[in-house]
Amino acid sequence: MSHPPATRIVELRKLLQTASYNYYVLDAPTLEDAVYDKLYRELQTLEQAHPDRITPDSPTQRVGEKPASQFVSVKHNIPLYSLENAFDRADLEKWQERWQRVEDAPQFAYVCELKIDGNAMALTYENGVFVRGVTRGDGIAGEDITQNVKTIRSIPLRLALENPPPIVEVRGEAFLPNDVFDAINADRAAKGEQLFANPRNAAAGTLRQLDPKVVAARQLDFFAYTIHLPQGWTVPAAPAAAAQLDLLAAMSPPRATAAADLPVADLPTTQWGSLELLKQMGFRVNPNRQICADLEAIEAYCDAWNEGRHDLPYMTDGVVIKINALDLQEMIGFTQKFPRWAIAFKYPAEESPTVLKKVTFQVGRTGAITPVAELEPVQLAGTTVSRATLHNADRLAELDLHEHDTIIVRKAGEIIPEVLRVLPELRPVGATICQMPTHCPACGSQLVKPAEEAVTRCVNSSCPAILRGSLAHWVSRGAMDINSVGEKLVAQLLDAGMIKSIAGLYDLNVHELMTLERMGQKSAEKVVEAVSQSKSRPWSRVLYGLGIRLIGTVNAQTLSEEFPTVEALAAATVESIAAIYGIGDEIAQSVNDWFQVPENQQLIARLRAAGLQLKGEGKSTTPIVETAITGKTFVVTGTLPTMKRDEAKDYIKQAGGKVTDSVSKKTNFLVAGENAGSKLTKAQTLGLTILTEEELVALIEPQ
Known part of the structure; x- marks a missing residue:
């Protein structure tokens, strides 16, 4: 339901102000960055259309909110501005047009730097010695976290200069490397503590720890990217040839421009030179930076790192683009909120907000019921996502999902979309809660949820959804590899009542198949031949194809070696199966239970009669030569x-x-x-x- 502009402006301001307070003051974020950006841009658009509604207290008219109060508040010597965001080439072109209206520069270059997903800090050095570390805060004042900063080993306590300036301020990003973040969350999980949502939140929480020992244990890292020097200080000379080589090495092939074509200035009158000086001073500077002559080179750099960033040992969500010449930066200046000479290009969100339409329920081949969120389509990590897994009943209850909720979705491992969390503050009035069904959506049988399991199941072995899943698994590449029988044909066979179990595939004939829609004689013959060829698949593939719960390809191979015939495996005790290395009690019980079911025993008998391979060669009898690692x-x-x-x-x-x-x-x-x-x-x-x-x-x- 749409609101009048005046009402919506007030509503958006309240949402954004509350989010800013929770983030900056309470250190308890309630809105994801992507949600905040979306609401902020909506407010900007409304205010531009209705300028008479702009007020001094609007989030668009100020840098940020007050810093948290548990540390001493310190005013920044120089404000820490945020950056305007760009999301595509058109945004970059508009930005370039805007700054060129302020100061036309026929010859210029840009520096592209990866946007590290961490927490901005300002570090002050007096006569080369570190004296103060301050968080960004609201950009005007931040929190003095000097003792915590001292624990970050990549930040020098003394500058590596023989004649340092009397005072210098360095800006950069504190962050947690991915492996350190994973280890921290693993430790918190073992202790039953709440996990950090992402490395940035973990870094923010670490910097605000009152005990520096805790900060030191979490192994924060730091990249420096800006330096502010006193007027008149002379930088120690660097060989001109080395500077030229560094510049050329940074150029972007094939868009590289000759060094003579760029306004090369003595250090540190360029952004590139500032980064080199920071390295000289002893700071870590991100090595993946590059000088770009134009927007085409910038676009190529951004595209390359959109793929390459996933192999980095830290999180990055975009690219910061700055005009290289510092004198040009000074002439262009700032808006009330942003520097005009820089912009942040943001990559497609790995996490993104969208609206839940409804929850549906899938029945898997083992009878597991999986709730699935049906979404308003959203771009996520470069693809359009309209469905996301909700895993199980416990996760559904934990999320407290209601229809038409605004939710955050992400790609788990950049592959499977899942619902991360709900934003209840945006929930429509009277929204209906989403709950697990009590009966199977495919066959109507009552569902069962064992107390020791998270999964809700249909236990009706005749359930059409279970049979469909079992058949699709049986013909899959990892199992019997019957490439002429896909899920569409499986559905046709079931709907026509031609097969009622896996074994039914081996009773099909050409004449019967030709009665199916769009099935000619050649196609039918091809199906029958492919099914017949599958009879030669080894015992391990048959075992995997049976779809016994918890049995994957590796376990199937292991079991087929230990039990070279189906009779041996069927007669095995739980204890004898569990004793096999890599199997364990739960898998052993699952295998034993499967073979106790009369319908499964009948299936094995029919497969044997059809001529499938239900025995193998067993373990190799070749003697193993003892080595230093035998059994390790x-x-x-x-x-x-x-x-x-x-x-x-x-x-x-x-x-x-x-x-x-x-x-x-x-x-x-x-x-x-x-x-x-x-x-x-x-x-x-x-x-x-x-x-x-x-x-x-x-x-x-x-x-």
Whole structure:
């Protein structure tokens, strides 16, 4: 329902002011950045259309809110302005047109820097010694967190200059590396504490810790990006040739422009020179920066890092674009809120707000009922998302979802959309709560939720949804690989009543198939041939195709080796199955339960009669040569110098070692390459032996 402009303006101001207070004063964010940006831009548009409604207290007329009060408030020597946002090429073009109206510069260049997703800080040095660290706060005043800043090891306590200026202020971003963030959340989960939503929130919470010891333990990092020097101070000379080489190395192929074509000035009269001076002073400066001659080069840089950022060891949500020449920056100046000479290009949101239309419920091949959120379509990480998983009944209840709620969705692992949280403050009056059904939406049978499980299930083995899922799994590539039978044909066969179980596929004939819509003789023959060929698939593939709960391809292979016939597996006790390395009690119970069901026993009998492979070769009888790693458990992580991870795992197995995917007290060795992440952190915490690829080879094949 739309509101009159005057009413909507008041409503938006209240929402934004409340969000700013919660974020800056209480350190308890209630709106995601993407939601705040969306509401802020809506308010901007309304105020531009109705300028008589603009008031001094509007969020569009001020930098921010008051800082939190648990630390001493300090006024910034120079205000910390926020940046205007751009979301596409058109926004960048408008920005360039605006600053050129202020100061026309026929010859100019830009510097592009990754926008680190952390917390801005201002650091003050007197005579080269660190004396104060202040958060951004509202841009005019921030919180004095000097003691906490001292714990960040990438921030020098003394500048690496022989003759430092009497006073200098450095701006930059404090952040948590991804692996450190994962380790912190893993530790909090083990202690039953609430998890941090993302690395930026974790960094903000860390900086506001009253105990510097806690801050030190969380291993914050810092990138410097701006420096303010006193007038008249002379920068130690840098060789001109080296400066030219650095400049050329930073250019953007194939849009590179010759250095002579750019207004190269002595350091530090350019943004690039300022970054080089910061490096000289002993600061970490992000290495992924680049000089760009025009918007085409900027666009190429942004596109490249939209893909490359996912391989970085820290979070970045965009690119900051600055005019390179500092004198041109000074001439262009500032608006009331932003510098005119810089802009932030924001990437498509990994998390984004949208509206829930309704919740539907899917029935899986094991009978699991999965609630699914049907959404107003939204762009998320470069794709359009209209559905998101809600996982199970517990998650649905935890979210307290109502129809037409405004929600935050994200891509878990950048693949599966899921609902992150609800914004109840935006909930329509009288909205209906979304709850799990009591009966199966496919067959009407009463649903069951075992007390020890999170999953709600349909236990009717004749449920058409379960059968459809079972058949789709059976014909899939990882199972029987019947490529002529897809989900569409499976649905046709079920709807026509031609098959009532997996075994029914092997009773199909050409004449029967030709009665289906759009099924000619050649197509029918192709289906029958493909089904017949699947009879040669090995016992491990058949076992996986049966769709026994908790049995994946790896477990199926393991079980088929330990129990070389279906009869042996069916007769096995829970204890004998659980005793196999990598199986365990829960999987063993699932397998045992499956074989106790009469309908499943009948299915095995029909598959045997159809001629499928229900026995294998078992374990290799070739004697294993004892090595230093025989029986030892390994985890492989990171990028190794010469081997792929799968190659390293096979190498370990061939030498008699065992490989698992998770680090635990039972792990003997962690083989770690570059960007090893949280597994390395956990291994270090547990005091495990950590090997390089070279050390692994030396251990297995000693000279």
